[in-house]
Amino acid sequence: MPSTILSAPATPSEPAADTVRVAAPAKLNLYLHVLGRRPDGYHLLDSLVAFAGIHDILSVRPADGFSLEITGPFAALLLAEDPAGNLVARAARGLAAALGRDPHVAITLDKRLPVAGGIGGGSADAAATLRALALLWGLAADDPRPLQVAPTLGADVPVCLFGRTAYFAGAGEVVEPAPALPADLAVLLVNPGVGLNTRAVFQARQGGWRAAGRLERAPRDGADLTAMLRERHNDLMPPALALAPVVGEVVDALAAAPGCRLARMSGSGATCFGLFASLAEAEAAAGRLGAEHPGWWVAAAPFVADVHRLTV
Structure with a gap:
């Protein structure tokens, strides 16, 4: 199902000459309602999502091939998993395939958020990968391909790519802007x-x-x-x-x-x-x-x- 993201922030179109570093902030579900279940087994959700100022850090730079280095206090759990299933690697290869190019980049993930913690850590990392590579590879602000790749990686990736307070619906593929959070919070x-x-x-x-x-x-x-x-x-x-x-x-x-x-x-x-x-x-x-x-x-x-x- 295609992603529906309204009023997504523009991505700068100037290519980066060297390393690009972006934040992958914790995603919070301020509320989360389960509305039903689709015939394919996915649940229909309704949630108000906000982002906190604590985050992983994702760095990308040009390279002769693909590599992923994971550091940080929560690196060990990811290093113990099958590298093929890592969301950062999947995001990089998915966007490269959508662009018809090789994923020749060296990526470093500084993993500071808990793994499997309900705060979108892996999804935020995947979204950050898409944002970082869009900058590194000089994609135009209105290039739709990062938005198209996002829902193939997981239900939370579209809202993490949107990156502002939002409602998400469906199985996560529908993302719409929500009112800004009050300052006294x-x-x-x-x-x-x-x-x-x-x-x-x-x-x-x-x-x-x-x-x-x-x-x-x-x-x-x-x-x-x-x-x-x-x-x-x-x-x-x-x-x-x-x-x-x-x-x-x-x-x-x-x-x-x-x-x-x-x-x-x-x-x-x-x-x-x-x-x-x-x-x-x-x-x-x-x-x-x-x-x-x-x-x-x-x-x-x-x-x-x-x-x-x-x-x-």
Whole structure:
């Protein structure tokens, strides 16, 4: 199915002469409703997606052949997997094939986000690969081929390529702009050191379907958005809890942190997030949670209005 992305940010058309470095930020599902299931088995979703200012870093440069180096604190899990299935490699080869050229690039992925964490790490990396190669290879701003490749890589890749606060629908192939997030909002992300397989979470889901939950209007401020989000849900949290009960401990710890407006799991887990009125409050809570749970990954960050404007 073709990707539907409205008002996607323009990609600069000037080719880069050397290394291109781009950020692959954490993707957060502020709510996630499961609306039904298609005949092909894919679930129909409705979600409000935002991006946090904590990210992997993707670097690409011209080379005589293709190579992928993975570094960073979460590199080991990816290095243990089959390289052929790596989303960065698939994105590079997919875009090269769409352009009718060889994928002669050297790619380095600095993996700073948890793997299988429900924050779109692999999808964000794939989207960053498409963006970086579009710059390296000098694609025109309106070249449709990165958008065409994105949905072939995974349900979250189109929204990560869009790179701004958005709704996504269908099985992830429909992406539409959402109202900008209020300025008085920061986020604290926590992963308990557990990865959850998305397919397993969907398979463990029980019960009926929920209606779409798009916001009825643009939120006035952070408190207003939080009130709207409380009326919405993450429908994958119950099955995630059944598979990894520690997710409930993380949500409870976030909810108990001073200043936390809302605590929720993102995506299919196991990463959870808390919303705060300021980055200072989120950082203070991060310090306390990190000290109390030294085995947890804890990171405070602002929200990012436009991933394409991030510099690394």
